[in-house]
Amino acid sequence: MSDASGTDASGTLDEALERLHTTGPERNGWLTNHAPMAVEALVRNGQAPTVHRWLDHYAPKLEELPPPSRPVTAAGWREALGDPARITDWTRFFGRELDEHPWREVLAGWWPRLLPGISASATHPVIRTGHAVRTLLESEEASGAGGATAPRVAELAHALGYWAARSAPLPPLGALAPAPSAAAALDAVPPVPVQKGGIRDRLPQLTALPVWGAAPDPDTARDRLVELVTAATHRYATHGHGEPVMLVHAATAPNAVLRTLPALPRGLWAPSLAAAWAAAAAVTAAYTPREATAWTPTRLTPEEVFERAAAHGDDHTIKFTDTALDVGDPLALAAAARSIELNPPAF
Structure with a gap:
């Protein structure tokens, strides 16, 4: 069950995100995977019962995560910014950052670095980030600072990783x-x-x-x-x-x-x-x-x-x-x- 407050007692959103985190943010070379954003909107607006059917229909469009290349590091991130071949490297980097630091701290540190590339991939990375952040904020409001579940934090890593890899001023x-x-x-x-x-x-x-x-x-x-x-x-x-x-x-x-x-x-x-x-x-x-x-x-x-x-x-x-x-x-x-x-x- 879900409502406009963003709560999801059924766990549908977390289940959907776990399904999607085995897939890449793009398909056919550059088309965006819209599923993480769409399922968040469906759940938030009271349509959680439709999510898995919607995902089953969308699934043939999805592709596996691209293979990693080499790790992005805190010291050498600039050379990887805007390199779509490093999407998985970036996602893993943000996963490590979010394991080690509060999500708000990671977001605040990287937001000004990513803003110049906001139009990247037809603005889909920032849109995915906005859906992820809304969920995290509403999770905290509902359950306190510890209310953000692992799939929701991981979704922020995927969103920021996509944005960094496709950054294009x-x-x-x-x-x-x-x-x-x-x-x-x-x-x-x-x-x-x-x-x-x-x-x-x-x-x-x-x-x-x-x-x-x-x-x-x-x-x-x-x-x-x-x-x-x-x-x-x-x-x-x-x-x-x-x-x-x-x-x-x-x-x-x-x-x-x-x-x-x-x-x-x-x-x-x-x-x-x-x-x-x-x-x-x-x-x-x-x-x-x-x-x-x-x-x-x-x-x-x-x-x-x-x-x-x-x-x-x-x-x-x-x-x-x-x-x-x-x-x-x-x-x-x-x-x-x-x-x-x-x-x-x-x-």
Whole structure:
């Protein structure tokens, strides 16, 4: 049994993570394994009974962990940063770090090193990290400091290891005119010149982004990050048709950062906002359509919207709906319903 507080008396999440930790974070060379993120969202939103059936359906897409190369060390980590051939080396490194130090300490130490590469692998590593951290925070809230189970701590090692191995900073970016709000800033993001190919073909075309999100203090940074997640979620309702799968990340990536803030020192909140804005804007630039469409309200409750997303089965739809429920207003629910319409069902 599970509920929106994140508790999972059935143990389903731990069982699912243990299944998944024998598999790699990617498939077919670079496509992301979305299962750890999707099952966390399913459990948290009351769909634990569906998890193992969902995993059975997803399992043919999974691949074994890549073979290790050579250990990543605390002294020599820089030469391994951004080397996808070292994914398993990085995962093992973070596993050792988390065995020896509290997870919050490891996260705080590595977060500023990883933030410059937030857009790596279409932002999936930071999204996986956000799901892992949310689970750890809620485990502590439910059971105290010792409430984090071994599979949940191991999931953070897998998420951080994936991020470190795929770290890839955006190109140097110029500054466009300042925008008064997150919504206006997203509207002002210029599309990349060549709207073809995958995200690895599109992000190198970025040259400049609107100025938005300067935060004089941590609390303002958090408020503006909430504003960004809300604006990106809302924008999907009118622009998601441009690329229904990829544009969900304009919302889910900054929301992953927002979920992580409570576990970070407050001094890291402002740079986290800046990185989240760059990631959301980069995805928007890569896939934004020429024209917006009108949005249609949904009469479904939040619970009903997520039930439909779970039945639909698409991993991106599940994760985006999870973010839309965090936002929680009518336009966010309409955006979630729109993602169910636009993305092909998995079942």
